[in-house]
Amino acid sequence: MNARDRIQELADRIVVLRDAYYRGSPQVADAEYDEVEDELRGLIEANPDLAPDPNPLEQVGAPTVLHAPVRHSRPMLSLEKATKPEQVTAFFARFPGQPVVVMPKLDGLSLALVYENGRLARAVTRGDGTTGDDVTPLVKALTDGVPARVDAPGRVEVRGEAVMLRSTFAAYNAAHPDKPLINPRNAAAGTLRAKDPATVSERRQQFFAFDLTTEPDAAETDLHVALTTLGFAVADMRHCDDAEAAQEVISAIEAQRNDLDYDLDGAVLRLADRTAYAAAGTRSNSPRGALAFKFAAEEKTTVLADVVWDVGKTGKIAPVAWLEPVFVGGTTVTRATLANQEVIRARGIRIGDTVLVRRAGDVIPFVAGVLDAAQRTGAEREIVPPSECPSCAQPLTEQGNSRELFCTNVACPAQTVRRLIHWASRAAADIEAVGGVWIERLAEAGILENPSDFYTLTKERLLEFDRIGEVSATRMIESIDTSRQVGLRRALIGLAIPMASEGTAARLCRSGFGSLEDVLDAGVDGLVEVEDIGPKVAASLVEHLTRLRPELERLRERGVSLDVREEDLPPVVAAGAPLEGKTVVITGAISDPRSGEKVARPTFQRLCEKAGATAASSVSASTDMLITGEGVGAAKLTKAEKFEVEVVDQGVIWQQLIAAGIA
Ligand SMILES: NC(=O)c1ccc[n+]([C@@H]2O[C@H](COP(=O)([O-])OP(=O)(O)OC[C@H]3O[C@@H](n4cnc5c(N)ncnc54)[C@H](O)[C@@H]3O)[C@@H](O)[C@H]2O)c1
Numbered sequence: 030m031n032a033r034d035r036i037q038e039l040a041d042r043i044v045v046l047r048d049a050y051y052r053g054s055p056q057v058a059d060a061e062y063d064e065v066e067d068e069l070r071g072l073i074e075a076n077p078d079l080a081p082d083p084n085p086l087e088q089v090g091a092p093t094v095l096h097a098p099v100r101h102s103r104p105m106l107s108l109e110k111a112t113k114p115e116q117v118t119a120f121f122a123r124f125p126g127q128p129v130v131v132m133p134k135l136d137g138l139s140l141a142l143v144y145e146n147g148r149l150a151r152a153v154t155r156g157d158g159t160t161g162d163d164v165t166p167l168v169k170a171l172t173d174g175v176p177a178r179v180d181a182p183g184r185v186e187v188r189g190e191a192v193m194l195r196s197t198f199a200a201y202n203a204a205h206p207d208k209p210l211i212n213p214r215n216a217a218a219g220t221l222r223a224k225d226p227a228t229v230s231e232r233r234q235q236f237f238a239f240d241l242t243t244e245p246d247a248a249e250t251d252l253h254v255a256l257t258t259l260g261f262a263v264a265d266m267r268h269c270d271d272a273e274a275a276q277e278v279i280s281a282i283e284a285q286r287n288d289l290d291y292d293l294d295g296a297v298l299r300l301a302d303r304t305a306y307a308a309a310g311t312r313s314n315s316p317r318g319a320l321a322f323k324f325a326a327e328e329k330t331t332v333l334a335d336v337v338w339d340v341g342k343t344g345k346i347a348p349v350a351w352l353e354p355v356f357v358g359g360t361t362v363t364r365a366t367l368a369n370q371e372v373i374r375a376r377g378i379r380i381g382d383t384v385l386v387r388r389a390g391d392v393i394p395f396v397a398g399v400l401d402a403a404q405r406t407g408a409e410r411e412i413v414p415p416s417e418c419p420s421c422a423q424p425l426t427e428q429g430n431s432r433e434l435f436c437t438n439v440a441c442p443a444q445t446v447r448r449l450i451h452w453a454s455r456a457a458a459d460i461e462a463v464g465g466v467w468i469e470r471l472a473e474a475g476i477l478e479n480p481s482d483f484y485t486l487t488k489e490r491l492l493e494f495d496r497i498g499e500v501s502a503t504r505m506i507e508s509i510d511t512s513r514q515v516g517l518r519r520a521l522i523g524l525a526i527p528m529a530s531e532g533t534a535a536r537l538c539r540s541g542f543g544s545l546e547d548v549l550d551a552g553v554d555g556l557v558e559v560e561d562i563g564p565k566v567a568a569s570l571v572e573h574l575t576r577l578r579p580e581l582e583r584l585r586e587r588g589v590s591l592d593v594r595e596e597d598l599p600p601v602v603a604a605g606a607p608l609e610g611k612t613v614v615i616t617g618a619i620s621d622p623r624s625g626e627k628v629a630r631p632t633f634q635r636l637c638e639k640a641g642a643t644a645a646s647s648v649s650a651s652t653d654m655l656i657t658g659e660g661v662g663a664a665k666l667t668k669a670e671k672f673e674v675e676v677v678d679q680g681v682i683w684q685q686l687i688a689a690g691i692a
Pocket residue numbers: 046047050055056057058059060062063089090106107108109132133134135136137138139140155189190239294297321
């Protein structure tokens with residue numbers, strides 16, 4: 030195909046894809062759409078005289094049907110994209126001496142809020158950039174972070190992004206397994222298209238501001254200060270004086286990406302000074318004073334090649350999607366979860382479909398749904414749940430609203446292997462040297478069936494197997510030996526009792542149970558006394574521990590400790606302990622100043638708890654102190670500054686711990 034035809038083809042495709050996307054039913058993932066734009070941009074750059082007219086790359090959004098059209102005071106534009114550090118350097122070089130704010134590029138939809146003499150007059154969507162939709166009632170009813178009044182005269186226009194928080198999204202999907210939302214962005218856009226706020230009342234959104242214009246011109250020229258003074262939330266804006274600092278903040282935002290409560294697809298750089306930003310002007314479809322740095326995509330489409338029903342350690346039979354390999358969220362994904370049969374039904378997924386796969390950080394990849402059912406060829410197959418266990422062929426039972434399938438055969442071979450692997454896992458007995466493949470082989474050979482069987486293994490027995498040498502056999506036996514110190518909390522985790530979480534195990538230890546046998550002897554009545562342990566969890570504990578009693582006896586006989594360990598007990602805090610009543614966050618690498626040796630974070634945390642502190646994982650308004658070790662990330666410090674949290678070097682804390690006889 031010649032360049033002219035290809036250009037036209039790509040331009041037409043962009044129009045079609047945008048139209049579908051802005052109507053709320055995208056046909057492809059963003060990353061794939063961006064590839065089409067990139068190819069067109071490249072071709073036009075190489076053949077400027079072949080630029081299509083109109084050129085979709087110079088347009089914004091899509092001309093959709095507007096219910097209540099409102100013309101914007103100035104166009105709402107797209108952003109110039111960058112993917113390489115050199116482009117960040119070039120941006121700074123264009124504006125010598127100008128400070129820049131760097132902030133997350135939120136993945137929601139942009140809104141313009143217009144205030145007249147202090148009152149919110151209207152909220153308008155971006156639309157095609159020139160004209161948007163008036164969505165004031167929906168925004169007033171459903172969007173947090175949009176003050177009804179601001180303390181400013183004349184006309185104030187605040188632009189920003191309305192997002193559905195991940196927590197809201199997850200809660201909504203948990204409450205509506207029959208009609209799940211595909212992703213937070215789509216959910217936010219769909220919400221603002223609703224005719225009646227009452228029908229979408231559980232789909233709340235949060236507004237984060239990133240742009241401000243005032244008439245008459247306000248005195249405050251710093252964007253960040255001006256927005257926060259007016260009472261708007263901004264998503265973590267940080268000032269940077271040079272490209273190097275900006276690049277650091279960009280990396281920090283990307284590193285934090287999974288811990289935040291909103292989706293983001295990049296970082297935005299923008300001149301911090303409002304006057305300078307306005308003076309920089311615009312191109313056909315983007316402001317000159319801003320740049321978007323794009324991150325790797327967390328969503329891609331791929332073909333669902335098959336669905337395999339996998340037997341878990343508690344007998345749950347879960348559908349696993351086998352995918353054509355797809356690079357998403359930083360790795361190549363070939364497997365993803367499909368949750369349960371209700372989710373499959375609600376999302377209308379079939380084998381052979383092109384599905385949207387989402388992988389954010391260390392979250393297990395999952396199939397979010399089918400983007401474009403119109404692409405089906407007719408060769409797709411229904412996903413049929415099994416009626417019997419794929420491992421032991423026993424009939425299955427269904428449980429709960431989502432109709433999860435269970436094999437209740439305790440002798441099920443697949444479950445046996447899963448339970449053994451679970452016993453050996455890090456959170457439980459931590460038999461590091463015996464991997465899953467070995468456990469499977471030993472189980473197949475009939476040597477391993479219950480956790481207690483690990484403790485009868487000998488080096489000689491292991492050496493009978495092919496492909497095992499003296500060294501690894503010794504390591505395996507040593508690792509098993511060490512795991513005899515597993516103790517109450519981790520043994521309980523390792524036994525994989527349905528409904529008993531890691532938290533349950535920790536709470537039982539802290540509330541005074543001395544051993545696994547004590548837990549069993551307490552009975553349901555004794556267990557529900559423990560904070561946060563309900564009757565269902567208590568009943569499950571008693572039922573399964575009763576069943577496991579012979580196994581507990583075998584473990585004991587073979588020298589495995591099922592008693593509570595000191596580290597799992599509530600710390601004894603002396604009156605006047607140095608950190609009494611303080612909520613602390615620990616960050617950076619910790620080392621003992623006396624020996625210079627590295628100290629694991631949980632160990633140091635435990636010392637702080639003995640000194641009376643409560644440890645939290647992230648800095649918030651309720652944090653009293655940020656304890657810093659080596660190599661502290663800028664993100665934590667900025668947050669501490671924001672919440673006015675005292676920052677204390679580990680050295681100071683060590684001195685207090687040593688003086689109090691705790692360390
Ligand atoms: N899947 C599809 O078929 C399809 C089709 C069309 C567009 N898209 C996607 O939509 C997006 C396209 O472009 P666009 O031009 O609307 O957006 P863009 O990526 O150019 O970014 C501009 C938008 O970013 C948002 N934004 C978020 N945080 C911001 C901040 N801190 N400062 C400034 N703006 C901020 C604003 O809403 C603004 O309108 C891309 O992500 C593209 O992949 C997807």
